[in-house]
Amino acid sequence: MRVxxxxxxxxxxxxxxxxxxxxxTLEFAYEVPAGEDIVGIxxxxxxxxxxxxxxxxxxxxxxxxxxxxxxxxxxxxLAEHGVACCNIRNFCDQEVADHSMALVYACLRGVxxxxxxVRSGTWWPYPQPPRVVRGARLGVIGFGAIGKLLxxxxxxxxxxxLVVSQHASTEEITAxxxxxxxxDDALATxxxxxxxxxxxxxxxxxxxxxxxxxxxTDAYLVxxxxxxLIDHEALGxxxxxxxxxxxxxxxxxxxxxxxxxxxxxxxxxxxxxHAAFYSEASELRSFDNPTEDVARVLxxxxxxxxxxxxx
Amino acid sequence: xxxxxxxxxxxxxxxxxxxxxxxxxVVEKAAAASGDDVVAVLAAPEQRIAAxxxxxxxxxxxxxxxxxxxxxxxxxxxxxxxxxxxxxxxYCDDEVAEHTITLASALLxxxxxxxxxxxAGGWWPFPREPRRLRGSRLxxxxxxxxxxxxxxxxNALGMEVIxxxxxxxxxxxxxxxVEQVDLDTLFETSDVVTLHAPLLPSTxxxxxxxxxxxxxxxxxxxxxxxxxxxxHAALGDALLHGVIAGAAIDVxxxxxxxxxxxxxxxxxxxxxxxxxxxxxxxxxxxxxxxxxxxARFLRGEQPDGVIPGGS
Numbered sequence: 176m177r178v179x180x181x182x183x184x185x186x187x188x189x190x191x192x193x194x195x196x197x198x199x200t201l202e203f204a205y206e207v208p209a210g211e212d213i214v215g216i217x218x219x220x221x222x223x224x225x226x227x228x229x230x231x232x233x234x235x236x237x238x239x240x241x242x243x244x245x246x247x248x249x250x251x252x253l254a255e256h257g258v259a260c261c262n263i264r265n266f267c268d269q270e271v272a273d274h275s276m277a278l279v280y281a282c283l284r285g286v287x288x289x290x291x292x293v294r295s296g297t298w299w300p301y302p303q304p305p306r307v308v309r310g311a312r313l314g315v316i317g318f319g320a321i322g323k324l325l326x327x328x329x330x331x332x333x334x335x336x337l338v339v340s341q342h343a344s345t346e347e348i349t350a351x352x353x354x355x356x357x358x359d360d361a362l363a364t365x366x367x368x369x370x371x372x373x374x375x376x377x378x379x380x381x382x383x384x385x386x387x388x389x390x391x392t393d394a395y396l397v398x399x400x401x402x403x404l405i406d407h408e409a410l411g412x413x414x415x416x417x418x419x420x421x422x423x424x425x426x427x428x429x430x431x432x433x434x435x436x437x438x439x440x441x442x443x444x445x446x447x448x449h450a451a452f453y454s455e456a457s458e459l460r461s462f463d464n465p466t467e468d469v470a471r472v473l474x475x476x477x478x479x480x481x482x483x484x485x486x
Numbered sequence: 487x488x489x490x491x492x493x494x495x496x497x498x499x500x501x502x503x504x505x506x507x508x509x510x511x512v513v514e515k516a517a518a519a520s521g522d523d524v525v526a527v528l529a530a531p532e533q534r535i536a537a538x539x540x541x542x543x544x545x546x547x548x549x550x551x552x553x554x555x556x557x558x559x560x561x562x563x564x565x566x567x568x569x570x571x572x573x574x575x576x577y578c579d580d581e582v583a584e585h586t587i588t589l590a591s592a593l594l595x596x597x598x599x600x601x602x603x604x605x606a607g608g609w610w611p612f613p614r615e616p617r618r619l620r621g622s623r624l625x626x627x628x629x630x631x632x633x634x635x636x637x638x639x640x641n642a643l644g645m646e647v648i649x650x651x652x653x654x655x656x657x658x659x660x661x662x663x664v665e666q667v668d669l670d671t672l673f674e675t676s677d678v679v680t681l682h683a684p685l686l687p688s689t690x691x692x693x694x695x696x697x698x699x700x701x702x703x704x705x706x707x708x709x710x711x712x713x714x715x716x717x718h719a720a721l722g723d724a725l726l727h728g729v730i731a732g733a734a735i736d737v738x739x740x741x742x743x744x745x746x747x748x749x750x751x752x753x754x755x756x757x758x759x760x761x762x763x764x765x766x767x768x769x770x771x772x773x774x775x776x777x778x779x780x781a782r783f784l785r786g787e788q789p790d791g792v793i794p795g796g797s
Contacts, residue, residue, distance in 0.1 A: 184610060273619040276643065277591035284588040286734075286758065290598055293757045294750055298742035307765045308584040328619075331642025332584075431609030439605055447600045448609045453616045 176200065178215035178469055179207045181222045182241060186459075190217070190466040197473040207232060215469040217241070218248075221430060225249035229256050237261065237472035239465030239480065244401055246374040251484040261468040261480040265320055266460040267452035271371070272324030274451035275399045278423040279329065279367050282395035283308050287445045288421070303420060303443065306366065309333035314361030315353070316381070317372030317400070318343040325371055326351045337361045341377075362389040369397040370404050380406050387413040393420045399451040402426040407438065414441045425451045487512050490780065491519040491543075494530035494552070501770050502777035509784055519543045526550070526780060528572075529558060532741055537563035548572065548783050550791070552772040554763075555712055557685035561793055571793040572779050576631060577771040578763035582682075583635030585762035586710050589734035590678045591619055591643070593706040598756050599732070614731065614754070617677070617704075620644035625676030627669070627692070628683030628711070629654040636680060637664045648672055651683075673700035678708060685712035693717065698724040704731045710762040713737040718749070725752040736762045 176199040180187060183203060191201045199215065207216055207224075209231040216238045218224060224238050226249060238248060239261040250260045281287055284305045292301065313329045315322050318340035329336045336353035339361050348355040358381075362368060368390065372378055382396065383406035390396070396419060398405060407428055413419050421443030427436060430449055438444055452461065468478035490513045492499070499506065499513065506513055511525070519527045520542040527546055529535050531553040537560035539546055550572030551559055561571045592598055596616045603613055624640040626633045629651035640647045641663045648665045649672075656666040673679060679701065683689050693707065694717040701707070707730060709716050718739050724730050732754030738747065741760055749755060779789035 269618055269620050270616070273591070273643070274595045274597075274616065276619070277588075277595040277597050280584070280588035280591055281597050284585050285761070286585070286588050286592055286756065287598055287601055289758050289761050290756050293743075293759045296745060298759045301759070301761065301764070304766055304769070305581070305585065305761055305764050307580055307767065308588075309580050328643055332587075332639060333642075432604060434607060445597065445601050446604045447597070448604045448612065450596065450600050450612060450616055453612065454618050455615055456618075 176215075176473065177202060177210060177213045178217060179204050179213055180217040181205060181207060182217065182219040184219075185217060185241070185462055190462060193463065193466045194470050194473075197470050199470070199473055214473060215239070217465055217469060220244055220247050223247045223249075224253070226252035226256055226258075228253075229258070237469050237478070239468045239478075241461045241465050243267075244373060245482055246401065246403065248482075250482050254484040259472050259478060260482045260484075261465055261472075261478045262482050263461055263464045263480050266464055267454070267457035268320045268324055270454045270457045271321045271399055271451045272328055274425065274447075274453075275321075275325045275369055275371065275397060276328040276332070278397045278399065278425070278445065278447075279313060279334075279369060279395075280308060280332075281445060282367055282397065282421060282423055283311055288443060310335060311366040312337065312364060314339065314356070314365035314368040316358070316361070316368065316370045318348060319371070319373075322371040323351060325369065326353050337365060358386075359389055362386055363391070365394055366391070367395045367397060370400045372400055372404065374401045374403045379403050382406065382410070384409040384412075387418055390419050392418060395420050396422040398422070399425045402428045402430075411437050411441055414443060421445075423447070425449055487523070488525045489514060489521065489523045490526045490528065491516050491524050492528050493517065493519070493533040493535075494528070497528070497530070497552070498770060498773050499777075501774050505774075505777055505781050509781055511784060519546065526783070528552065528776060528780065531555060531558050533558065535559045535564070539564065540567055540569070548780065550574075550776050550779065552776045554578070555684055556793055557712060557714075559793075561795060565793075565795050570783065570789070571795075572776060572783075572789055572791045573793055574772040574775050574779075574791050577775060578765070578768040579631050579635055581765045581768050582632050582710055582762045583639055585736065585758075586632075586636050586680050586682075586708055587639040587643070589708050589710070589736075589756060589758075590624060590640070590645075590680065590706070592756060593678060593708070593732055593734055594619055594622055599754060621646060622677040623648060623675060625649070625667075625672040625679045626664070627651070627672065627679065627681050629659060629664070630682060633682035634662060636682060637662055648676065669697075670700065673697050674702070676701070676705055678706045680708040681711045681715050683711060683715060685714055690714050691717045691720075693721070695720040695723065698729055701730045703728065706731055707733040708735075709733070710736040710758075713739045713741070722748055722752050725754055732756075734758065736760055 330352035337356040423445035524543040734756035
């Protein structure tokens with residue numbers, strides 16, 4: 176039995192140790208090779224996998240990704256062929272919530288732009304003055320495990336927090352110290368909008384021209400979730416036209432970002448290399464958890480991160 | 487007519503026009519104060535009011551700085567000559583505390599470094615590993631109004647907050663969720679050391695080569711207080727040689743820093759243009775409040791911002 180890992184950052188030796196108990200051999204390959212003995216794939220969000228993979232690996236049993244996001248996996252298509260898809264959950268919730276809060280702070284206090292300003296030889300005046308965080312309004316789009324931790328951070332910082340969620344009840348949001356709001360109300364009134372939701376057909380392109388136009392001209396947009404939530408062409412136009420004050424992006428349409436990534440030239444923009452998930456501990460969990468799930472499926476056990484196909 | 491000399495060329499006198507109209511004095515901006523008719527001299531922190539002021543303007547009875555720190559005024563010497571000294575306290579406590587916690591979260595999560603890294607074509611692995619805020623140890627030197635607000639912000643993010651201040655007792659810190667430690671413990675154990683002490687002869691170069699060597703190799707230093715609290719050259723050595731992981735400075739030995747400021751070449755450094763105090767609300771308060779105090783003094787009333795000491 177072979178398991179193929181398409182991610183060149185995966186700690187292969189460590190992962191092999193986790194697969195030894197089921198007698199599977201782990202190999203790295205950017206492209207999954209053909210092979211009837213290939214039963215598992217370990218992968219990452221940059222690598223799309225669907226049912227056409229079965230043409231090369233007819234005995235595939237499990238695909239596990241080192242991410243919470245699964246938009247690169249055709250879960251339903253693979254399930255039709257009996258292939259289980261696993262993602263990882265809760266491995267980096269605190270990290271993403273902390274990074275999101277760091278970016279909310281960075282936008283409102285202007286620290287990245289001010290660092291660039293000083294280095295360019297300017298001292299005063301500030302192109303965009305720092306603002307008070309206490310009492311500023313944060314719109315959190317999404318109230319999953321990470322969104323809840325971000326709300327906790329922001330409420331602790333004295334911010335007024337609005338939560339936009341299809342699923343969470345008003346009571347649950349109120350108990351967290353926040354206020355449930357409709358998307359348009361949050362967009363129209365928030366100092367900062369932070370996207371902490373997964374990509375679905377309902378959220379793809381959630382933030383586009385209309386939504387950006389609703390936002391205040393002094394408002395910031397923070398995305399520590401997925402690039403597909405935003406119409407990036409519209410965001411670039413909004414920033415160039417001064418329709419919003421700035422943005423912080425930890426997710427870009429193409430990752431790693433190519434040299435001609437348009438966002439690198441947008442004004443008042445903080446770019447991050449998809450780093451919000453990271454701490455030393457979360458990184459190890461991100462590789463161990465899917466590897467362990469592959470071992471579970473191959474051993475006939477229930478995987479922890481099994482993704483149910485939408486019905 | 488009596489004259490009031492304002493040494494700061496940018497002082498927004500128009501914001502105090504109503505108050506100034508009630509005063510029987512001429513208020514003028516000048517680079518230096520001299521003459522028998524000068525009764526008061528006001529400055530910004532960039533301008534010095536020296537002990538020999540009365541040799542040039544023997545009838546000065548009031549001097550002031552539109553800042554919280556008053557290290558730019560020869561307070562003891564002037565008070566001994568019967569001069570009342572003014573500062574402005576408490577107008578930007580939230581701003582400084584929030585800017586500090588912004589820089590702490592930016593350092594721990596690597597926000598600036600990752601932004602520069604991405605723009606330079608990097609993506610992975612990260613030049614330095616972002617860490618969780620929750621559980622990181624925040625060491626506060628100086629537990630006055632601003633230090634206490636920083637502690638509250640750190641606690642809200644789940645940080646472990648410790649502080650050193652010889653004038654504050656252990657119980658006062660404990661009720662605010664802060665553990666009192668000595669300076670050695672603070673430097674040796676903190677993930678982030680942040681300075682909130684006034685500049686005094688006893689605090690000059692408080693952070694020197696010896697203290698930097700006490701810090702953890704993965705620790706960060708923040709100075710949003712006064713430049714001379716830190717031995718600037720020693721900080722540069724520590725950053726260049728990896729003695730500490732990084733720093734953020736809002737203040738410099740002289741401000742604005744010269745074009746050949748060596749700090750701009752130091753690695754893992756965030757530079758800010760003395761902006762921690764700033765918000766639109768705070769931006770005018772020190773000027774208008776000091777003019778209000780000037781008016782009180784000239785009317786024979788007690789000003790709010792008298793620096794203690796003298797007779």
